Amino acid sequence: MLQRFLDPAVLAGISSLDLLAKTVVDGFVAGLHRSPDFGFSQEFAEYRAYTPGDDLRHVDWNLFARTERCYLKRYRGETNSQLTVLLDASKSMQYTSGPPSKMDYARFIAAALFYLAIQNQRDAAGLIVFDDEIRDYIRPSTRPGQLARLFAGLEHAEPHARTNFARPLQHFRNSLHRRGIAILISDFYEDPETVIHEIAPLRFHGNEVILFHILDPEEIRPVMHGPALLVDLETEQRIEVVPDYARTTYRSRIDAHIEQLRTRARAAGMDYQLLLTNRPLDFALREYLALRQAEN
């Protein structure tokens, strides 16, 4: 089972990146992800004026002695991160025009991320599988066996019902005790406004939120040689569609949807990445990690 998700070729592609190499050489679990919080470590960050209620232990008394002003001294903290993958297991993820299906592709990405986080960065990793409600929840942890549990959770994640982001994200917010990275993997067949509206609160709590948008190539450029009867995998609704529409209007609408999702995600401070199931897995991860490195 492990081999299914841990394709050596995929991992070899990821290991070549500089950030990962540096983490491995230092032998330090922390360092790959900079903590978004200010902590108490060795690296000075700034001074801040004292306000009533601040912990007096953080006051720089030397500065107060010289200037008679009360400032707090702040350091940049480095901590272990916490990765939570929210995997959309709605029926629409079943779609495929050729292997792998979107669901399998999402599993591969999640597995690769888990391995990266747990084995290489000693991060805590957790999984939430959802459709219109929470199907599986594995609390983030670094305990031994966590990786196997996560893989098992991925293995048992089967597409069921429709997508509804509200309830799983509410559950995520309730169970969140530490800030970390939240990766949402879905095909996002929802109004971008609604999607961002549901996800934005995660960002407000200081989490890094990344959206992986999984689509099949045929969903972007559908091929039709004649009128076809299309069946919605989630609602079972049927409509007859003519090839002309698929060639023109549909393409413009799906392109607009992707662009709108990307724009709104960026505007809300979230990362967005479109992944097509015919593209190499390592390529997608490498692109994402390079994006993270540039941001750091």
Next chain:
Amino acid sequence: MGFLAPWFLAGMAALGVPVFVHLLRKHVTTPRPVSSLMFFERGVQSSTRHKQLKYLLLFALRAALVFLIVLAFADPFVRRPAAGGAGRLLVIALDNSFSMRAATHFADAKQQALATLAARPHDSPAQIIALGGQVQLLTQAIGDDAQLRAALLSIQPGDGHANFGELGRALRSIADTTHRPIDLHLFSDMQRTAMPSNFADMVLPPTVRLTAHPVAQGASLANWTVESVEAPAELSDPKDPRRSRVHAVIAGFNTPAATKTIALVINGKAIASRKVNVPPNGRAAVEFAPLDVSYGFNQCAVRIEEADALPDDNASVFAVRRSDPQRVLFVHATDDTRSATYFGAALSAADRASFILQSMDAAQTTDLDPSKFAFVVLSDVLALPSIFEHALAQYVAKGGRVFIALGTHAGRRAQIPLWGAAVLDTRESIRASGPLSVGQVDFAFPALAQAQPGRDNGGWAVVRVFYASTVEAGQARVAARLADGTPLLLDKQLGEGHLLLFTSGLDNLTNDLPLHPVFVAFIDRLAHYLSGSERLSGAALVDSFVQLRAAGEPVGAVSNVEVIDPDGRRALSLSEARTIQTYRFARAGFYKLRYPNGQDAVIGVNPDRRESNLEPLPPDLLKLWSGSGSSAPQTTAAPAPGEITNRNLSLWWYVMLLALLVVLAETAVASRHMGTQREEV
């Protein structure tokens, strides 16, 4: 344009198949799953536009294919003007029967036939038939002028007897095989005697139009002929006043009273002549006696010296074979003395036979050679010396004939000598239940032959049989039976020869046959049959058959037969000589035959005397016959050359060719569409 089989046009209903497939059948689409219909909108293509446009070319090709196939079955044709009755088969029948030798009948008929053939449109089909003793189709329906003319010229006058019934049968056969109307031109003397006994036999099919060309115009010709000759085929003593005589009947047809000089010709020399007065249209008898012939075969003829309209029938030929009286071996049991007496008395009293009976006890036959005897009689013999029995078997196998009579000793035998079967039962009870009479007699059997047996069963009805043996008939021919069905006389072929088995005796103990007059006639014919002399000489008719070897005989097991025709040529090829069983006398004259057993024979063959009556068919009868085939009877000459008629030109072949092309185009177009459908899947 028309259709030869218009009812096949009902097949046009099959055009509905491509219409249904292409235009009426509901378009079936396989549902395709998609992740979400969020960005799709319902859009239905115009169904009419879809149905009309999709596979329009394929639909057109398929509809055209069905149309063409149906059209081909309907067999369309166009009428094309054609000259001179083209489209009709011209059949020229030239009568070459014996009567056509009269005057210039045959030459005239052939000339007219050639003129009719020449007047027909060029290359139109024609067929030549020779109407003689047999109807001969000399050509198929062909258009080759040279071949048709050569076939017509090759017809020579024959000696056969024409029969319009045979012609009608041949025309019915031709009409069945060729599907076109037939113009039959018959060039004949239209002899009345050529009519079959049943007019229905000569009725022509409706598609046949008969044009008769009678060559004997006006009153029929006067003709005298030697109608019949009675002469002994075998003669041992020329001075025998009872047998050494020739009796001939001279007949006149459409003749006045006349005195005719009749000559008896033997081996080319007229040895006697008589003057005879023949009444008008009547008959007169003439007799020559004694018949002084030399030893061996003599070719004889009775001839009318004066010429008439048909001189070829003025002579009637026959062959007389003179030989010493033949010996007959009569083998009897030691205690049987009556049989030889009765048999010998009957044999000497017979008309035609000239035999010397040699009676012998069975025990004394050891050193005898059966081949020296004309035939052998075994009368109630209990057992034969094995040497003699073996010699007898060889004798029969080579063509000899043996007559076996069972007597009162039958019940004591294990097996009947030579016959190869045992006596199943002896009917001694006949005495108790009263004597049995002879129930069935096969008068077609040569030894029992009678032309017109009377009510008394040819004299056999009075015969009483007291004692008879029951023998399994098997493959043998039963010539006579007792009233209770017990076989009385059986004939079985053994090799080339024959065995006759008489299940009663030849004495008056087992039956009273020797006491009745029929016994003499029976013994006479029996001797004639057993000696085989009936086929060694005498006379026969043209077109009759002679049996040369036994049926079922293995090929090559015996020597060849030989037939020398009247011209002195061998009539049989080498392969025929080894295999032929019967031979047809095609011509008049003397035929010399040699049978497989080495016996020679000379047969005088005469034309059928019905040919001598030159009276033509009555006009009303001829008209009736001409009208039997079509509604437009015709007895005129050939159709006027250049007559414009219409000819049907069938388009079947062209339609099928076009259909083939459409099939190829449909295959190409369909494969392209099917390829597209596979991509969709």
